[in-house]
Amino acid sequence: MGKIEWKEVPCNILDSLPKGSLTGGDRVILYTLAKDKEVVEIGTACGMSAIVMANVAIHVTTIDIFGIRDYTDIDSAYEDVKKSLSVYENIKVIKNNSVLECNNFKNKSCDMVFIDGNHSFEAVTADFYAWLPKVKDNGIILFHDYSDIHPTSKQAIDRLYEDNKGILKDLNIDLEMENVMKGFKIDRG
Numbered sequence: 012m013g014k015i016e017w018k019e020v021p022c023n024i025l026d027s028l029p030k031g032s033l034t035g036g037d038r039v040i041l042y043t044l045a046k047d048k049e050v051v052e053i054g055t056a057c058g059m060s061a062i063v064m065a066n067v068a069i070h071v072t073t074i075d076i077f078g079i080r081d082y083t084d085i086d087s088a089y090e091d092v093k094k095s096l097s098v099y100e101n102i103k104v105i106k107n108n109s110v111l112e113c114n115n116f117k118n119k120s121c122d123m124v125f126i127d128g129n130h131s132f133e134a135v136t137a138d139f140y141a142w143l144p145k146v147k148d149n150g151i152i153l154f155h156d157y158s159d160i161h162p163t164s165k166q167a168i169d170r171l172y173e174d175n176k177g178i179l180k181d182l183n184i185d186l187e188m189e190n191v192m193k194g195f196k197i198d199r200g
């Protein structure tokens with residue numbers, strides 16, 4: 012796997028971001044890998060990662076069930092986030108369960124899928140197997156929260172890699188900046 016040339020996120024983009032939990036390194040990774048890509052994101056929250064990617068991607072579809080903690084009802088969370096992201100013409104916000112929503116996508120239609128939804132072992136595994144067929148040959152699956160702070164997510168990603176080594180080529184993300192990303196190129200041979 013060739014060495015990736017990481018791109019810093021410009022200050023004007025950083026200044027415009029809503030709250031979220033992405034580290035500086037996470038943002039650099041999203042900003043670099045999403046360039047010129049059709050991206051699907053699982054887990055919109057307030058839209059921080061979607062905005063970082065939309066600045067360089069062709070298009071970002073971001074999916075969330077919208078059960079955000081600060082909101083009392085799911086519909087108002089969806090409407091608020093959709094409104095705040097509407098300034099980005101290349102972002103589409105979808106309210107749905109990620110595993111159900113994958114049925115609305117053709118196989119091999121996504122350049123990159125960013126999985127940052129429910130971090131349980133079962134949910135990370137379900138998202139991977141639901142979305143893997145949707146990723147183009149040589150496309151990317153990127154996971155957030157590959158970290159000891161999220162042991163279930165890390166364990167699931169390690170298991171998925173073990174079970175799918177034949178097609179998952181580790182991007183070996185090794186930024187010196189703090190980050191909790193794990194990414195794979197899909198090599199179906």
Ligand SMILES: C[S@@+](CC[C@H](N)C(=O)[O-])C[C@H]1O[C@@H](n2cnc3c(N)ncnc32)[C@H](O)[C@@H]1O
Pocket residue numbers: 030031032033053054055056057058059060061074075076077078079107108109110127128129
């Ligand atoms: C960590 S947050 C996403 C953060 C966002 N990517 C960012 O960095 O700005 C995880 C989100 O996943 C959503 N989520 C959890 N399970 C989901 C599912 N099955 N389908 C779609 N979204 C889900 C939650 O509602 C939550 O908003």
